[in-house]
Amino acid sequence: MTQAVPLPTRPLTVATVQAEPVPGDVAGNAATAARLVGRAAGARVVVLPELFLPAYHPPVLGADPAGTDVAADADGRVDDPRLDPLRAAARDGATSVVVGAAVRHPDRRRTISSLVVDPTGAVTVGYDKQQLWGGERELFVPGLRGATLLVDDWRFGLGICYDGCFPEHGRAAADDGAHGYLCPSGYLAGSEHRRDLYYAARALDNTMYVVFANSVDGADPWRFNGGAAVYEPEGRALVRGADTGEDVLVATLDPAALGATRAAHTMLTDRLPHQGLARAMFVG
16 A cells, blocks of 8 residues: 655755767766756756666667676665766755666676766665566666655655556555656657656656656667656646757646645545455456
């Protein structure tokens, strides 16, 4: 059942990013990420796309894991000098940054992960993608557990791209008391309908905010379609990017709107603990 968690007491400003990283250039992409965080002045949380640091480009990810990956220690900490500009941007902006990376763990697991750069500049592996898509399974292993990010008194479930296609993933975040769901992603051109449907649905399913970031542009077959957005708890887009071009989109999450939506639409509290006895079968 859903954990009873108080509503946040204050609004929170967040930013979602759509941008085009350079395949394999972790240092250059970290510098780009730092620049984009600087454009989100005033945001307490900035979300960048899936695998943004190495870029979502499987041929490069497969050919050069040593160059594309960041290493985590046993506590999930990442100490990689290529990320120094991003650390500085988080400190300067008093911002928590969620950015996609390929991570090598001490036990040799390789995961698609979200790094969390906190306002002190410390970098931690926040979440490892649980639902791998297609050829990702040839390069990575799935994560083992969900994760929640706390910012002020807001709780955010963490997901990555294909995770958000599974209603159960967003619901697990809501069951943990999440007020929002952060989804760095990499949606390819041609998937616009699904891109815009899944994350609006996760917001409405769970009466929570959803912050969706996405890569954009690039060369076929790895051309991405932008559309970064922040959805309010009934699934409407507060902001949305175009299908092409870099953008930083800023929105303010309102606890009063969250509370009003949850009072009017009580799916989280009305949900049955199970769906009843064994299903009945009829022949027509």
